Amino acid sequence: MQNSSAFKKRIKRRISGRPHVFFAVCPPGLSGICAKEVARVSQKAEEIFSDKYNISNINVLPGGIEFTTRLKTACLANILMGSATRILMRLATFKADGFRRLEEQIKAIDWELYLPSQTLPDIRVTTHKSRLYHSTAIADRIKPILHDRLFLKEPPRHYDVTGSAAPPPQTLMVRGENDRFELSLDMSGTPLYKRGIKKKIVKAPLRETLAFAILTRLDLSENDIIADPMCGSGTFSLEGAMMQCALPPGTFRSFAFEAWPGFEEKSITHARNRLMAAARTDMGVQPLPHILARDLDQTAIDHLKQTCTRHRVFQRICPVCDDFFNMTPPPIKNNQGVVVLNPPYGIRLDENNDITSLYKEIGHKLAADFKGWRTGIVCPGKKEFHALNLGLSTMPFFHGGLDLYTAIGVIGR
Structure with a gap:
């Protein structure tokens, strides 16, 4: 039984009490920023938990960052990291050139220690150069084994740390290459770039992970004025507000690991409380600068205004329906101004528009009115960059x- 003392001891001995290998998936081009974030998580975990929950063996691999730590620290990484798309927990690696061997290896895993009872995860299979290559057939062999192990007599165990109505999805990743299979559980649930903040979005929004990476490269500080003059859904504005207040990216959302048997709810609740207490969430005697959000789309501005009611840290954002080319920026000192733009391109741009001319005009406007500001401008190609x-x-x-x-x-400059 899951509630028995013996089961809890197994959980502590096999899951929460020992280190495991994890993998932080990140978009191409962001591995350097992601690796630095993993190292900072290690420092923060030691500070919060007052124990040696260090992360070791940090390796940059294709697709993300691999690292070793305990489950508690990996849970904290989901809350703290802004550049990762999701974090996976490695379960097993084995060789299988036939279904019989595959099933033997799947049965050898103590699934009840990892996943909540009465919850069959979504199984996602990818293969490359393996004798077992049919993804649907592989998933069909795994499902009944998981069903037998997870559908127990006691009711399912759900956690709801952040107050979301529905538990996050559980996903098992199965990757086969050259007859070697790697099994991982998705800790995050919904992708980490979904911060749980936006009420509505406009067409083709910039992902929060990319906005975080750009603002990080610009060394955003709490003293910087942020101008977001083509704001759309307000990704730059919202991400910048959280970063300036030291509010973790995962503050407002839930995660798949909250339903796991090995999840230490009290420890992570304590961590969330510590992080919130350390964040600068008051306007104070010397308030942080306003964030200047502008867009020509009134609907986008209205949506952003609704989103800004989510928490008081977003009340510094000033959404106004206006044209970037009419904007007069406030004066700055010591380059303490950041202007970030995600101009329309692709499906956001009418096919009759000359995108190269648009970027040329943007360059003229910035050179004329934003001299001394630090900038990050998303470009769809080298032609637009030049x-x-x-x-x-x-x-x-x-x-x-x-x-x-x-x-x-x-x-x-």
Whole structure:
């Protein structure tokens, strides 16, 4: 029985009390930022838990960052990390060149220690150069084994730390390559770029992970004025507000691991409370600068205004329906201004528009009115980057099926 003392001891001995291997998935181009975040999680975990929950064996691999730590610290990583798409917990690695061997290895895993009872996870299979190559057939062999192990007599165990109505989805990742299979559980549930903040979004929004990475590259500080003059859904504005207040990206959302038997609810609740207490959530005697959000789309502005009621840290955001080219920025000192733009391109742009001319005009506007500001400008290609003519460096990344660039630097330097 899951509630028995013996089961709890098994959980502590096999799951919560020992280190495991985890993998933070991140978008291409963001591995450097993601690796630094993993290292900072280790420091924060030791500070919060007052114990040696260090992360070790941090390795940059294709697709993300692999690291070793205890489950508690990996849970904290989901809350703290802004550049990761999701975090996976490695369960097993084995060789299988036939279904019989596959089933033997699946049965050898103590699934009841990892997943909540009466919850059959979604099984996602990918294969490459393996004798077992049919993803549906592989999933069909795994499902009945998991069903027998997880559908026990006692009711399912659900956690609801953040107050969400429905428990996050459980997903088992199965990856086969050259007859070697790797099984992982998705700790995050919904992707981590879904912060649980936005009430509504406009077409083709910039993902929060990319906004976080761009603002990180710009060394955003709490003293910076943020201008987001093509704000759309307000991703830059919202992400910047949280970063300036030291409010963790995962503050307002729930995670798949909250339903796991090995989840230490009291410890993570304590961690959330510590993080919230350390965040600058009051306006104070010296309030943080306003965030200037502008967009030509009144609907987008109305949606952002609704989102800004989510928490008082977002009340610094000033959404106004206005044209970037009419904007007069406030004066700044010591380059303490950040202007970030995600101009329309792809499906957001009418096919009759000349996107290169648009970027040329953006460059002229920034050079004329934003001299000394630090900037990050999303560009759909090198042609648009060169059209800016601002002498900036590039930060390549992948988003929405496109290879993009961000123009990064100080305007007028």
